[in-house]
Amino acid sequence: MHRAGNWIGKHLMITLGILVLIYMYIPNFVVALMSFNDSSGSRNLYQFQAFTWDNWLNPCEPNGMCESLRVSVEIALVATIVATILGTLASFALVRHRFEGRSTMNLLIFLPMATPEIVMGSSLLALFVAAGMGGSLGFVTILIAHILFCLSFVVVTVRTRLAGLDSNLEKAAMDLYANEWQTFWRITFPLVFPGILAAALLAFSLSFDDFIITNLNSGTTVTFPMFVWGSAQRGIPMQVNVIGTAMFLISLVIVAAGEIGARRRAKMLAQR
Amino acid sequence: MTSLQRVFGKNVGYWLIAPAALWLGLFFLVPLLSLFTTSLSDPSGNPIAGYRFAGRFANYVDVIADYWPYFVRSLVYAGIATVLCLVLGYVLAYAIAFKAGRWKTVMLVLVIAPFFTSFLVRTLSWKLILADNGFVVESLQWLHVLGEDGRLLATPFAVIAGLTYNFLPFMILPLYASLEKIDPQLLEASQDLYASPWKGFWSVTWKLSIPGVVGGTLLTFIPASGDYINASLLGNPNTQMVGNKIQALFTTAGDYPHASALSVILMVLILVMVLVYVRRAGTEELL
Numbered sequence: 001m002h003r004a005g006n007w008i009g010k011h012l013m014i015t016l017g018i019l020v021l022i023y024m025y026i027p028n029f030v031v032a033l034m035s036f037n038d039s040s041g042s043r044n045l046y047q048f049q050a051f052t053w054d055n056w057l058n059p060c061e062p063n064g065m066c067e068s069l070r071v072s073v074e075i076a077l078v079a080t081i082v083a084t085i086l087g088t089l090a091s092f093a094l095v096r097h098r099f100e101g102r103s104t105m106n107l108l109i110f111l112p113m114a115t116p117e118i119v120m121g122s123s124l125l126a127l128f129v130a131a132g133m134g135g136s137l138g139f140v141t142i143l144i145a146h147i148l149f150c151l152s153f154v155v156v157t158v159r160t161r162l163a164g165l166d167s168n169l170e171k172a173a174m175d176l177y178a179n180e181w182q183t184f185w186r187i188t189f190p191l192v193f194p195g196i197l198a199a200a201l202l203a204f205s206l207s208f209d210d211f212i213i214t215n216l217n218s219g220t221t222v223t224f225p226m227f228v229w230g231s232a233q234r235g236i237p238m239q240v241n242v243i244g245t246a247m248f249l250i251s252l253v254i255v256a257a258g259e260i261g262a263r264r265r266a267k268m269l270a271q272r
Numbered sequence: 273m274t275s276l277q278r279v280f281g282k283n284v285g286y287w288l289i290a291p292a293a294l295w296l297g298l299f300f301l302v303p304l305l306s307l308f309t310t311s312l313s314d315p316s317g318n319p320i321a322g323y324r325f326a327g328r329f330a331n332y333v334d335v336i337a338d339y340w341p342y343f344v345r346s347l348v349y350a351g352i353a354t355v356l357c358l359v360l361g362y363v364l365a366y367a368i369a370f371k372a373g374r375w376k377t378v379m380l381v382l383v384i385a386p387f388f389t390s391f392l393v394r395t396l397s398w399k400l401i402l403a404d405n406g407f408v409v410e411s412l413q414w415l416h417v418l419g420e421d422g423r424l425l426a427t428p429f430a431v432i433a434g435l436t437y438n439f440l441p442f443m444i445l446p447l448y449a450s451l452e453k454i455d456p457q458l459l460e461a462s463q464d465l466y467a468s469p470w471k472g473f474w475s476v477t478w479k480l481s482i483p484g485v486v487g488g489t490l491l492t493f494i495p496a497s498g499d500y501i502n503a504s505l506l507g508n509p510n511t512q513m514v515g516n517k518i519q520a521l522f523t524t525a526g527d528y529p530h531a532s533a534l535s536v537i538l539m540v541l542i543l544v545m546v547l548v549y550v551r552r553a554g555t556e557e558l559l
Contacts, residue, residue, distance in 0.1 A: 017367025020360050021382060024440060027394040028386050030401060047400065090292035097285030105289055108296050114490065114546060115539065116498025118515045122522060122535045123303035126310040129528065134319045148299045151292060209390055211501065212515070216522055228392045232505065236396060244389040251388035255381055 028248060035241035055238045059246075062237035068227035069243065075139070075223065076207040079146035084200045086147070087154025088192075094155070095162040112152045120149065121213035128217065137219030145213050150203035157202060161195025194262065205251070304539075311532035319526050331533040339517050339534060343541070346513040349428065349503075350496035353435035354443075357492045358485065360436070361443035365484075366477075368444075369451035383444050395434055395505050402430050402506070426508040434502035439495060443488040450484030451477070486553045494542055514538055 038052035060066035094105065112120060124145050128137060169191070173183040211225040218226060228240055309325055311332070317323035368379045386394065402408055402424040409425075412418040424430050454477060462472040500515030514534060521531035 013363065014367045014371040017364045017371065017379075020364040020367075020440075021379070023360070024383070024386055024437070026401060027397040027437070028389055030397040031389055031393055034397070034400070047403070047405075086292045086295060089288045093285045093288035097288065099283065099285035099289070102285075105293060108293065108300075112296070112300055114494055114542075116494055116515070116542065118498040118500065118518050119307075119535045119539045120300070120303075122518060122531060123307035124299065125522060126528065126532055127299075127303040127306040129319050129322055130306045130310065132322065134322065144299055148295065151295060155292070205387060209387070209392075211392055212499075212519075215519065225390060225392050228390060228396070232392070232396055236393075240393055244393040248385065248389045252381075252385055255385070259377065259381075 028245075031241045032245045032248075034238060035245045037238050037241075039238050055242045059239050059242050062231070062239050064222065065224075065227055065237065065239060065243075068222045068224045071139075071221060072208055072224040075142055075146060076204050079143055079150055079207040080200050080203040083147045083150035083154050083203045084196060087151050087199060087203075088158050088196055090151075090155050091158035091162050095159055109152050109155050112149060113156075117149075117210075117212040118216075121145065121216040124148075124213070125216045137217055138221045141217045141219070142214055142221060142223070145217050146207040146210065149210070149213060150206055153202050153206060154199040157199035158192065158195045161192055161198075165191055197258070201251075201254070208247075307532050307535055310528050311536050313529045313532075315527055315529040317528075319528060323528055328529070331529050332537070335530050335533045335537070339514065342512060342514040342517050343537070345511065346497045346515070346538075347541075349432050349435060349511075349513060350493050350499075352432050353439065353496050354489050354493045356432070356436040357440050357443040358489060361440055361447055361488060362481075362485075365444050365447035365451050368448055369454075370456065380448070383441055383448075387441060391438060392501065392505075395438060395501055398430070398434055398437065398506055399425060402433070425506065426511075428507070428511050430506040431503050431511050431513075434506045435496045435499060438499070438502065439492040442491040442495070446487035446491060447481065447484040450481045450487075454480045482553060486550065490546060490549075494546070497542060498538060 033048060035055055036051050036053070037048050038050040038054065090105075090109070093099070094102065094109075124141070125137075128134060128141055133141065165188070170183050170187050173187045174180075178186065209225060210223075211229060214223055215226060215229070222230070224243070228236060231237060231240070310323055312325060312328050313323035313331075314326040314328060315323075315331065364383070368376055368383075372379050400406065404423050404425060409418065409423060412424075413420065413422060418424070424433075458476050458480075459472055462476050463469070467475065497513075498515050500513055500519055503511055503513045503516055518531050518534045518538070521527045521534065525531075
């Protein structure tokens with residue numbers, strides 16, 4: 001009985017876990033498969049017809065898709081940079097400095113994450129309309145919204161990294177007559193950097209993927225998710241699956257490269 | 273922090289937090305206020321000219337009378353999806369934390385990686401998976417789980433399945449974070465004291481993972497209850513959630529006051545539920 005329990009503990013859980021993981025990948029497999037689908041001459045766009053390389057060879061064929069992709073990348077880049085800078089500064093304040101209103105600030109950072117996107121999006125829209133900007137919604141209003149919802153996630157990510165940092169390392173540097181600037185750039189910053197990088201990646205993917213908030217505040221500007229939504233009624237062009245699969249592969253490469261880099265650095269430090 | 277203090281005076285903390293605080297105040301708090309005033313405005317305005325504030329609480333009465341089934345559906349669908357996420361997510365988080373060995377990092381990356389394909393595209397692919405002449409439906413018909421003309425797409429089942437799928441990673445990550453901290457020796461100790469594996473799990477592992485359970489259920493339930501993508505793409509007109517209505521009133525009907533009232537009610541409902549839930553679970557420090 002005891003041994004049976006042990007066996008279950010050892011293998012059942014990992015098997016079930018892998019099954020859950022497979023479930024999470026079914027849509028990705030379908031998207032990858034459909035990126036090779038030849039949809040010409042068929043009315044049913046939600047069924048695999050015949051194999052073709054065409055979608056991968058002409059990814060920009062659908063009208064307006066690559067323009068929307070460019071808009072999304074631009075917004076995501078700017079939103080990521082601004083949110084990462086503001087969020088990192090705020091994390092330093094929250095972890096390293098005591099000031100009045102600190103707990104209020106923590107709450108203010110938590111709240112956007114506890115607010116449904118539809119509420120955040122509609123309240124921004126209400127503000128823009130009340131401010132007389134109802135006719136000029138577009139790139140700028142999307143950007144404001146994206147920076148807003150990325151900000152909290154950046155703070156949470158960087159704050160965790162910063163709080164876990166051993167402050168003795170900084171004290172040691174100061175003992176060795178490094179001034180504060182040197183200590184920051186040569187000790188603190190490199191140690192926090194992986195957290196900042198992770199936060200930036202998270203912000204980029206949040207911004208790139210956002211639909212609900214963007215849809216309310218975009219005016220006539222079309223981002224990639226909005227292009228997908230708009231074409232979903234008619235049946236999405238197969239090239240959308242190409243973009244989805246390509247994004248997935250590119251980010252896997254980035255994550256893998258980061259991981260290998262981190263391992264190599266750790267090895268080098270260990271050998272010293 | 274001496275030289276920084278020389279430049280900024282004693283209040284370095286304030287200067288560092290100011291830009292983020294300003295952004296959150298200006299574009300999160302002020303808009304919430306604006307949402308509230310809009311919800312009390314005269315519905316006869318339009319989005320370009322703006323709406324006249326009228327202290328019109330009748331907007332709230334209107335939307336509750338007209339749209340209460342949407343709220344019920346939102347909370348029920350999101351609730352069921354959250355429970356399903358908890359079961360599936362706990363299994364995977366547990367496997368990664370205790371059974372994955374040196375594959376831990378790889379499995380964690382694999383949990384996050386599906387995110388990188390646009391979630392709209394992934395949700396649309398469920399249309400294909402659950403399609404009427406698809407593999408899943410035909411297998412279920414063959415097994416007589418579904419009737420001859422039974423279907424999955426455009427049913428509440430499809431909407432809940434979509435919600436569960438979409439928000440699963442939000443459940444797994446907090447669960448993993450709290451499971452990972454548990455010292456396996458505690459479990460061994462419980463077994464040394466002749467607790468069955470099942471009892472050991474409930475009295476040690478589950479108890480210690482409560483913060484992750486609370487965090488994960490909140491991160492799943494909150495966005496799921498405001499979602500309208502799954503209901504739009506995988507459901508039918510009778511499975512619409514409150515998000516569908518808010519978005520339709522804003523974008524197609526241009527009725528901002530009623531849409532805002534719906535938004536305010538949703539926000540208050542969720543805040544109250546979160547507070548009660550967190551109190552009862554005894555995990556206030558999460559906030």
